[in-house]
Structures are given as structure tokens and as C-alpha cells.
Amino acid sequence: MPLVTTKEMFKKAYDGGYAIGAFNVNNMEIVQGITEAAGELNSPVILQVSKGARAYANHTYLVKLVEAAVIENPQIPIALHLDHGDSFELCKSCIDGGFTSVMIDASSKSFEDNIALTKQVVEYAHAHGVVVEAELGTLAGIEDEVVVESGKEAYTKPEEVEEFVDRTGCDSLAIAIGTSHGAYKFTPEQCTRNADGILVPPPLRFDVLEECIKRLPGFPIVLHGSSSVPQEFVKMVNENGGKMPDAVGIPEEQLRKAAELAVCKINIDSDIRLAMTGNIRKYFNEHPDHFDPRQYLKPARQAVKDMVAHKIVHVLGSDNKI
Template sequence: MVSKRKKEMDEMGLVTTKEMFAKAYNGGYAIGAFNVNNMEIVQGITEAAGELNSPVILQVSKGARAYANHTYLVKLVEAAVQENPQIPIALHLDHGDTFELCKSCIDGGFTSVMIDASSKSFEDNIALTKQVVEYAHAHGVVVEAELGTLAGVEDEVCVEAGHESYTRPEEVEEFVDKTGCDSLAIAIGTSHGAYKFKASQCTRNADGVLVPPPLRFDVLEECIKRLPGFPIVLHGSSSVPQEFVKMVNQYGGNMPDAIGIPEEELRHAAELAVCKINIDSDIRLAMTGNIRKYFAEHPDHFDPRQYLKPARQAVKDMVAHKIQYVLGSAGKA
């Protein structure tokens, strides 16, 4: 079964994340995992990665599959692989919440899946993750799991601030040993969405700008000690660039106190054992800000190609910035 699946992946040109992560771990950089929902996003991400010779992970959420259809998304990714044969590209399911969803993606061409059972008990998380791992490995697909829960909202993932929980380092060895997962998403203070923190959780600098609480690098470092050489993943790692928040608000939006994770903290994490950093909200902000600006400056235009072209360029520029200055993956393909 694995050899047949590998042949199918080879024909599609997709790879798993196994070799990507091994190189990233030893090289002190991370691979960007960018959420895709339509053609322009796929194009912008892969054009940036291709020009910078960077490996990349295109990830699809349950919500993206509902919006764009599994088949359309897979075919868009296949087209991107054909256009960028010089770089490794993996297709990953983000936040799969059931065995059935993971199985559907494994059977449907994905090379990596995440099973997120972090809301369940430790024992139930192990049981469901192990079930997915056994099926995935039998089909040549790798599995990401999660311990700890992140606050914030992303598609159908919703955890109120104050209900998140940091990963318990003393659990990670048992979890990985019993499940056989290939990478582990941990909770060290990142958060989903553009509104990652309440104002009460932050301080304000001299300019009155909200500053989020620092990431728990002590938790990350303890996990590294307990899982030497094992790839760690960070979810909810958009930085919510204030230039795009201002752009959205300037052209009719309403995003008060949107705040993200400082890029210098993410770069430090990438230098350690974090091999995959998830980024979604920053792409959405860049696209939406530029579309709002275009509409304001060209009220007579109505052709979607006119406003989606600068939106696509904004995605490309955002991804290029992340690859060069946050992930450190430029030239690593």
C-alpha cells in the first residue's frame, strides 16, 4: 500500500514533511505552513517560495474544504507543483478533528495530516491520534498531533481566552511514544486569529501600542530536552502586521486591538526545534487590506481580476518576508 501511495505522490510531485523537518531541525530554520483557500493564495505563496528556493507547506483546513471543495484545492496545489518543480511542496490537513476527515484527506492526495484531539482527555487524545497514525503510515502519509490548547478563533477552531492550556512537558514523551506521531504541535502562548489576546493580557509601550505577553520558551525548551531531534510545530503564529491593520481600518474596516506574535520571538523558536510555523491571518490581512484600498481608489472597477491581482501580490510579498526574516528557509530547498 505504501509503495502504491508513494508512486501516486511522486506522480503529483508532492512530498511529505519528514525530510523537510529533518533538514530544518538540523539547520536551525522552520518551514512555513500557509493556509490556502483559493487560486490567488496558492499562487502567491508558491511564487514566493519558488523565487526564494524555499520548501513550503500548503495546508487546508476543514473550513477551506467546505468553501472551495477538496478536489479543486488538490488540483490547484498540483498546478502549483508543476509550476514550481524546483521546490519541495507538501499538502497538509490543518486541524483535522475526526478520523474520518483525516482518512478522506489521506485517500484524497494529502501527504500530511493533523489530527487535533487536544480538546479531549490525554488518554482519548492518544487513542484517536494512534488510530490516525496507523492508517496514515500504512498509506505513506505523516501525522502531526497536538498537546495543549491555543486560545483564539480560526475557522471552526474556537477557544476563549482564559481557557487555553500550555503543553505539559512531562506528557510529551509518553504521548509521542504511544501514538507514533511524526511531529507535535505544542502550546507556548501563541493564539489563533487576528485577535490573539485581550487588552488586559497585554502591556502598552511608549507609543501606546499593545504588547502581547512573551512566549513560554521555558515550556518549549523542556519539550526539546524530552524529545531530542523531534520536530515541534507552532500554531497561531501570525504576527498581525499593524501596517495592514491600519490599511484595513483606513479603508472602511473595523479591527480594534488586533495583535499578533512578535516576529523576533518566532525567529528564535525557528532556531530551536520548531520546524513548522503556521501562518494564516497575516495573509488574510494583506489580501483584505489591499482589496479595500483598491476598491476605494477605483470605485468604477468591477472586474475581479483587477483587485485580485494586487491581492495576490500582497500574499506573495507577505510570504517572501516570512521566508526571509522569520522562518529562515530561503535557499533551503
């Protein structure tokens, strides 16, 4: 099947109590690992591209890689999504260039300015058969060009969501309930520590999520910054020359709970980076004389595939949902 929008994906996910994984892609190995896992598990999947990924890999290369994945996995629905578009011009470029979904992130602007920019993108996107994700509330952390300092994040105000969706016409809404971008999602002061000295993050604000659900019945909710930062990969990085003290993510059981409610799209990026980086560092540590990129990118690609398969089955619940 050709690339699809997320509209039908989200309807099925909402009704079925599961979420679709939105995985950031930057190169061939990541695209292959994600789509091979989704294909084998009969799961719909969203491949998302950030502004930084477009700058790194080039729009055309990324689109053609995704088109190749569609050809190789014709049995599963695949959407191509712009992650954190920060301007009308960027969203328009992606719409004109073959994306089936875009996000306009005007969450740092005032409520009225957020509405105005989002509505402008929605009008253009809908005229071209493309769906739009918007954001209300801000997440802390760092993701490519998106930087929000800890302490300056803001939970979504449930009392604003109805007006925002009605006035913009957006198709899905990213809300802030305590997730955070990057591998350092929380400061030590925000957390407790378990018996092994690992940081334990504060729980997500399910009260905010549930109130948003009440005000937007049947409407797809999105969670950004939802990597779990598996400690096995943090340890692998650190044992092979890396320095990632106190990296911590969102507990998977909390994400699964969110997926069973109205969260239809869960964004995952840092976990893929960790899995790849940990395995590449380990490979070079064990094979210091090797220099063929295929030798170290092969286990990195497999690590991505294994990571995505785990997320699909144990976190998202999207396996066998075609």
C-alpha cells in the same frame, strides 16, 4: 518533483536551525502568491487546508490547485497538509484524496482519548505513506471551526510529551507555549501598550518549549497561531472602512528564536488574510467604479507573495534550503 511529505523537510530544518512555513490556502490567488514566493527564494513550503477551506472551495479544486503549483514550481518541495483535522473520517478522506500530511487535533479531549484518536489516524496514515501531526495543549483564539475562549487555553505539559509521542507514533507535535489563533490573539488585559498605543503581547513561554526539546531530542515541534498581525495591514484595513481595534500578533523576533531551536513548522494564516483584505479594501476605496475581480485580486495576490517572501527570509530562515 511530486508532492512530498514533511518528514525530510523537518529533518533538514531541525538540523539547520530554521522552520518551514505552513500557509493556509483557500483559493487560486493565495496558492499562487505563496508558491511564487517560495519558488523564487528556493524555499520548501507547506500548503495547508483547513476543514473550513475544504467546505468553502471543495477538496478536489484545492488539490488540483496545489498540483498545478507543483507543476509550476518543480524545483521546490511542496507538501499538502490538513490543518486541524477533528476526526478520523476527515483525516482518512484527506489521506485517500492525495494529501501528504494530516493533523489530527484531539487536544480538547482527555490525554487518553487524545492518544487513542491520534494513534488511530497514525496507523492509517503510515500505511498509506502519509505523515501525522498531533497536538498536546490548547491554544486560545478562533480559526475556522476551532474556537477556544481566552482563559481556557492550556500550555503543553512537558512531562507528558514523551509518553504521548511514544504511544501515538506521531511524526510531529504541535505544542502550546502562548501563541493564539486569529488576529485578536490577546485581550488588552493580557498586554501592555507601547508609546503609540499599540498592544504589546506577553512573551512566549520558551521555558516550556525548551523543556519539550530536552524530552524529545531531534523531534519536530510545531507552532500554531503564529501570525504576527502586521500593524501596517491593520492600519490599511482600518483606513479603508474596516474595524479591527486592538488586533495584535506574535512578535517576529520570538518566532525566529523558536525556529532556531526545534520548531520545524510555523503556521501562518491571519497575516495572509490581512494582507489580502487590506489591499482589496484599499483598491476599492481608490477605484470605486471598478468591478473586474482580476483588477483587485491581482494586488491582493502580490500582497500574499510579498508577505510570504518576508516570512521566509526574516522569520523562518528557509530561503535557499532546498
